[in-house]
Amino acid sequence: DSGVTQTPKHLITATGQRVTLRCSPRSGDLSVYWYQQSLDQGLQFLIQYYNGEERAKGNILERFSAQQFPDLHSELNLSSLELGDSALYFCASSVAGVTSTDTQYFGPGTRLTVL
Amino acid sequence: AQSVTQLDSHVSVSEGTPVLLRCNYSSSYSPSLFWYVQHPNKGLQLLLKYTSAATLVKGINGFEAEFKKSETSFHLTKPSAHMSDAAEYFCVVSDLAGGYQKVTFGIGTKLQVIP
Numbered sequence: 001d002s003g004v005t006q007t008p009k010h011l012i013t014a015t016g017q018r019v020t021l022r023c024s025p026r027s028g029d030l031s032v033y034w035y036q037q038s039l040d041q042g043l044q045f046l047i048q049y050y051n052g053e054e055r056a057k058g059n060i061l062e063r064f065s066a067q068q069f070p071d072l073h074s075e076l077n078l079s080s081l082e083l084g085d086s087a088l089y090f091c092a093s094s095v096a097g098v099t100s101t102d103t104q105y106f107g108p109g110t111r112l113t114v115l
Numbered sequence: 116a117q118s119v120t121q122l123d124s125h126v127s128v129s130e131g132t133p134v135l136l137r138c139n140y141s142s143s144y145s146p147s148l149f150w151y152v153q154h155p156n157k158g159l160q161l162l163l164k165y166t167s168a169a170t171l172v173k174g175i176n177g178f179e180a181e182f183k184k185s186e187t188s189f190h191l192t193k194p195s196a197h198m199s200d201a202a203e204y205f206c207v208v209s210d211l212a213g214g215y216q217k218v219t220f221g222i223g224t225k226l227q228v229i230p
Contacts, residue, residue: 002158043205043220055215090158097216100147100209101166104218106158 003027004107006091012113018079021110025072025093031055032074033094033104034066038087049074050097078112086114117142119208121221129229134178134193136224138206141187148189149207150180153223159205165189176200201228 003026013019025032034046036059045058049068060066063081068074078085088111092104122137140148147166151159163174170182176199180191189206206221 002160004158042222045218045220050215056217092159094216098211098214100144100211100216101164102209102216103149103161103164106151106160108158109156111156 002105002107004091004093004105006089006107006110008110009108010111010113012115013081014115015081015083017081017114018077019081019112021076021078021089021091021112023074023076023091023093023107025074025091026105029093029095029105030072031094031097031102032068032072033092034060034074034076035090035092036087037090037109041087043090046076048097055097081114083114086112088112117146117208117210117212117217117219119206119219119221121204121206121224123224124222125225125227127227127229128196130198131195134191134196134200134226136191136204136206136226138189138191138221139187140189140206140208142208142210144210147209148180148182149209149218150174150178150189150191151205151207152202153205154202162191162204196226196228198228198230201226 005024030051046060048056066076088109091107094102118141120139149164150162165182209218
């Protein structure tokens with residue numbers, strides 16, 4: 001158990017809908033990262049937050065957005081869902097992300113299925 | 116620029132034989148390097164990391180990796196494969212960009228262990 005929690009574990013929804021994925025980082029970790037893992041694209045970095053502020057963006061679509069709240073939990077919002085958004089979405093956390101040695105600890109993931 | 120190349124997308128070994136998963140990296144700075152393991156439908160778990168101390172790094176479950184700067188490699192090895200080692204393995208390079216940690220994941224190597 002990494003200490004990172006993600007809810008829900010599974011999510012099934014229809015095209016065009018909007019969903020919210022939630023992540024609670026390890027106690028004491030200030031940075032949260034979101035990743036998308038699909039069979040055809042592999043593991044893709046989406047976005048990083050540090051202590052409530054956006055720090056880095058990866059291959060995140062405009063239909064997707066995220067935020068980190070004062071209690072440091074984070075939410076990833078996916079809207080106008082398409083079939084191709086079906087994937088495993090992982091959250092990871094690290095202490096700060098200001099040194100190259102920081103370890104990212106991964107949650108168990110949310111499996112999103114868009115029908 | 117930062118990149119990581121996992122030279123094999125699939126590796127198949129017999130139980131009890133050695134495992135070698137290859138990883139080459141490119142980084143403008145002195146990087147940190149990580150190996151993660153992902154079992155089916157699970158999150159990523161840290162196996163080991165190199166942070167510029169000893170070049171031979173020991174991790175969990177009998178795995179180890181050797182940092183070779185001259186070859187820009189960080190190959191993962193295990194003397195004797197076990198059935199439970201069947202999983203996907205990710206090599207990760209980490210350095211600093213703009214004062215913050217930047218990480219890049221390899222595409223992953225799927226390890227099959229044959230009984």
